[in-house]
Amino acid sequence: MFKNxxxxxxxxxxxTFLFIPTILISLxxxxxxxxxxxxxxxxxxxxxxxxxxxxxxxxxxxxFDSPEVWVSLKNNGIYFVGxxxxxxxxxxxxxxxxxxxxxxxxxxxxxxxxxxxxxxxVCCMFIFLYSSQDGVLNSMLQxxxxxxxxxxxxxxxxxxxxxxxxxxxxxxIHIILFLAAFQSLPTDMIEASIIDGASTxxxxxxxxxxxxxxxxxxxxxxxxxxxxxxxxxPYVMTSGxxxxxxxxxxxxxxxxxxxxxxxxxxxxxxxxxxIIIIIFSIIQKKLFNLKG
Amino acid sequence: xxxxxxxxxxTTINITRRSGSGGGVLKIxxxxxxAAIVILPILITVxxxxxxxxxxxxxxxxxxxxxxxxxxxxxxxxSTNVFVGFKNSMILVVASVVINSLLSTMVAYCLTRFDFKxxxxxxAIFLVGLIIPGIVTEISRxxxxxxxxxxxTLLAPILIYAGADxxxxxxxxxxxxxxxxxxxxxxxxxxxxxxxxxxRIIFPMVIPATATLGILKAVDVLNDMYIPFLYMPGEEHxxxxxxxxxxxxxxRTSSIPKLSAAAVIVMIPTxxxxxxxxxxxxxxxAAGAVKE
Numbered sequence: 001m002f003k004n005x006x007x008x009x010x011x012x013x014x015x016t017f018l019f020i021p022t023i024l025i026s027l028x029x030x031x032x033x034x035x036x037x038x039x040x041x042x043x044x045x046x047x048x049x050x051x052x053x054x055x056x057x058x059x060x061x062x063x064f065d066s067p068e069v070w071v072s073l074k075n076n077g078i079y080f081v082g083x084x085x086x087x088x089x090x091x092x093x094x095x096x097x098x099x100x101x102x103x104x105x106x107x108x109x110x111x112x113x114x115x116x117x118x119x120x121x122v123c124c125m126f127i128f129l130y131s132s133q134d135g136v137l138n139s140m141l142q143x144x145x146x147x148x149x150x151x152x153x154x155x156x157x158x159x160x161x162x163x164x165x166x167x168x169x170x171x172x173i174h175i176i177l178f179l180a181a182f183q184s185l186p187t188d189m190i191e192a193s194i195i196d197g198a199s200t201x202x203x204x205x206x207x208x209x210x211x212x213x214x215x216x217x218x219x220x221x222x223x224x225x226x227x228x229x230x231x232x233x234p235y236v237m238t239s240g241x242x243x244x245x246x247x248x249x250x251x252x253x254x255x256x257x258x259x260x261x262x263x264x265x266x267x268x269x270x271x272x273x274x275i276i277i278i279i280f281s282i283i284q285k286k287l288f289n290l291k292g
Numbered sequence: 293x294x295x296x297x298x299x300x301x302x303t304t305i306n307i308t309r310r311s312g313s314g315g316g317v318l319k320i321x322x323x324x325x326x327a328a329i330v331i332l333p334i335l336i337t338v339x340x341x342x343x344x345x346x347x348x349x350x351x352x353x354x355x356x357x358x359x360x361x362x363x364x365x366x367x368x369x370x371s372t373n374v375f376v377g378f379k380n381s382m383i384l385v386v387a388s389v390v391i392n393s394l395l396s397t398m399v400a401y402c403l404t405r406f407d408f409k410x411x412x413x414x415x416a417i418f419l420v421g422l423i424i425p426g427i428v429t430e431i432s433r434x435x436x437x438x439x440x441x442x443x444x445t446l447l448a449p450i451l452i453y454a455g456a457d458x459x460x461x462x463x464x465x466x467x468x469x470x471x472x473x474x475x476x477x478x479x480x481x482x483x484x485x486x487x488x489x490x491x492r493i494i495f496p497m498v499i500p501a502t503a504t505l506g507i508l509k510a511v512d513v514l515n516d517m518y519i520p521f522l523y524m525p526g527e528e529h530x531x532x533x534x535x536x537x538x539x540x541x542x543x544r545t546s547s548i549p550k551l552s553a554a555a556v557i558v559m560i561p562t563x564x565x566x567x568x569x570x571x572x573x574x575x576x577x578a579a580g581a582v583k584e
Contacts, residue, residue, distance in 0.1 A: 017402050
């Protein structure tokens, strides 16, 4: 009798607690995902009632007939490599912050500051810095009698300028993640190395680094996902210009859907992006484990 | 725990001593360099917000304004509806944080305390949620939002922020796992129902975690530009982010001093949150990554 009652109560809890979340997740996560796959095989324009099945046409178009897609992926690559090159620096800074030098708490606060600022506000700040007329960077160049640079107007430079904004904004989160990893290490590990007389660098490389591998892996994964999805910064600062030079994959996908009304193709692009993220993460993980 | 922390402090002091005082000075210099890179763009923007357009052209960007001239701010307040933006952002934050923390703890309670059929599916969805690129999958969610009639209402972002955030459920799950089941069992012995256990015991115990995750969520919502931009084009539904985005192209606010003033206004809420709740923010980020 008592047992039955408990069991009934359990089912009641499960139903009441999970009912709303499960509906929300099914409706706003799972259903759109299935719809995304389904629509990627159609030529739907986003408005009309009929959705014509076109098979693999969209995917073929992306792979073989869309050079602009590959150019945009190359732009994503610049963000990816930029952030990747910064990871050792971020690791090193986190390691230094962990050692609680004087003021290190204050520096931790400062390091993470950019991440907290509204992305659009960050973009506004850098629009001024990069501006070709009264811009801060060009005034500095002029001061040193150097030529002005079209930070946002030169197609060969714009992606690097935007990557700079991304680095400014997002490096802090990596540093905080690494720092959290350092602080979770058992202290006797570091103590032992001190007794052995290991230098700071050796201690870092041989003892600390292998032990925070999981967090490094997470950061590497976040970097793949973040760099391939970068949207706000190019969209707000240049809206993909000049002449599509700073379009990233996501900017192009969103424009394909909402500007050129080609939802079917945009859905196929979303799936391609998902596959690229998965493949890239796997390759990176394999390479990382090979090295480590 | 306390003792452990003490030991850690001791050893870190040892490390810094061993690496020598010369290294200490270098470290401080490095930190100052980093701090300058972080703070200068912010400082330049704040300075610019108090200057006139001719001053921007003729003065060094690093020169502090001669007087606190609030003309730009007045102009921004006149030509944009900052208060509506602020109100909308606040509604989104409060609704999303409250609903999300309730739903997430309920799901986490079920996941950590009971065995049921959907359990495996939930963990599978966590994994999927990690891989899917949120920005592009929005394309297929878009049609759904228009169909259920929430397009261009505050409900659209609230549903997405509150209902489809798997990461939060996942982290709550980690926190709830740390509460021993014996706590529930002894309450059960005293005749408490599962509902009472959740509401009187589990929920109060995760309040510190809720504070942490809620603050992180609030910052995410405040700083998000993409979802409100996509789902709420109406002027009366602008949030702080989309309002600022609009300022960039609006000729009344697009000049550098006025844009700077608008950016400063928009960055204030999250910076206030940051300076008050810093500790929670850091521990929340650490919880997401390190507690595997």
